[in-house]
Amino acid sequence: MEYVGIMRTGERIAARRAELGFSQSELARHAGISQATIGKLESGISSGSSQMHKIARALQTTPDFLTGETDDPSLGAIPLPTPQMIAEQLGMTLIPEVDLHFALGGGSYVDGPVSSTLVPYRTDWLERITKGAQADVILTRGDGDSMMPTILDDDDVIVNRSDRVITKQDRIWALGYGDLVAIKRVRRLASGVFQLLSDNPNVSPIEAYEDELRVIGRVIWIGRRM
Template sequence: MLGHRPHPTELVEKRLHGEGLCDNVVQKATIKSHILCARFSSQGHMPELGPVTARLKALRERTGMTVRGLAEALHMPASSYAAYEDPKKFKKPLLPVPLTMKLADILVEKGAPRELILGLAGISPSGDLMVEPADLAEQLDAVLLDEVEVGYSMGGGSDIADFPVIQQVPFSRAWLSSLTSSPASSLFVARGDGDSMMPTLLDQDIVIIDRSQNMMRQQDRIWAVVYGGFGMIKRLRALPDGSVQINSDNPAVSPIIAVDGEAFIVGRVVAIVRRI
């Protein structure tokens, strides 16, 4: 006879009962920059609960809300919200704190336990240890940049018409000011996929993109560009006939010629961050 298999939300309740979460801020140096990573870590040994995507889906279904209905309540496109429930698209261990707080305001009224919702972001049930990301950044003389989950593909490209922001990443204020004079609101972080820009950019390298720089003033700079509805990180060269040559650093990848507004610039890549 098969034993009782607990529902994921039952496991969450057991885990959170009587146990809290503490804040852990880790400052890491990289080859090209100093990134300040703020994260929540568990206090003591806590059992595995499965991916946060499945827990979010279970909580939504518990309230009877549809993906579209919850997305509308969050004031975001349905496909953007759906990415947070898709383990192939959202691979982070925790949800962003701002999104989680909005979810709590909506789902608690529908009967979902607040402590289970807050647990999606690694926040203790009591909330006593909760620290706002903006407060952490201010204490560390950092600024918060949005990180895009879907990203700009360095391979075949990825559809960026509707991509979600998964979290805000703290970066050293002094280091960013050495890259660009643009305000933090003009900057965002993305990760590339593929090898078409090797050896300059490797798969999963982090790039910082300045959206205020969207006009070509110098040849062969690296840009975030949209071509044919797909986002790419490429070198751009303006040609005499008014077209733009989209180049990959990998010699095995052929250039693309874009004409008549087929491509538009999102921003210039001002930094590459690589783990070693």
């Protein structure tokens, strides 16, 4: 955006706020000041404020830009830290929590895009359980009781997506087949057919051919709320 010719402080605040997509209330919240202060500056009722440094930081610029000393909003500005930067400073790694319950029964249908949020975990702990592959893990939750007592309904489950080749018997995997997703133990029979096994003895195994399966990853950690 071209700021040359926009000289009044309030006009610059309003223009920069619009460029970043903030409402007055959002800017006030980010800056930690009242919306009334923002409103008075933008309307011209106030020509300055002792909170200008807070407003400038929330707008990712400097007080010099807001007061017209420079027309470059990035000159001398300190960028706001990203969640990833904050996590790294705290020795944490952000992993996506996938908003999809992996079925512990017959399977859950995937009928739309899968969304996720980022959840912080200690980097050193993740390195131990993933053997250095923490960039390829997702956090999700089980849904159902067919994997009881190993995995309970709503348990947190970490899946290593870099491990997708089923080479050992009876490991627990996150799988897709057709439009279904599930967490199951997998056993390969001599015939080449895969058995999808539940730890609950009351649930019958499912048989599937290799080309029917989509291996999402191997389950490497299970967490439970008390």
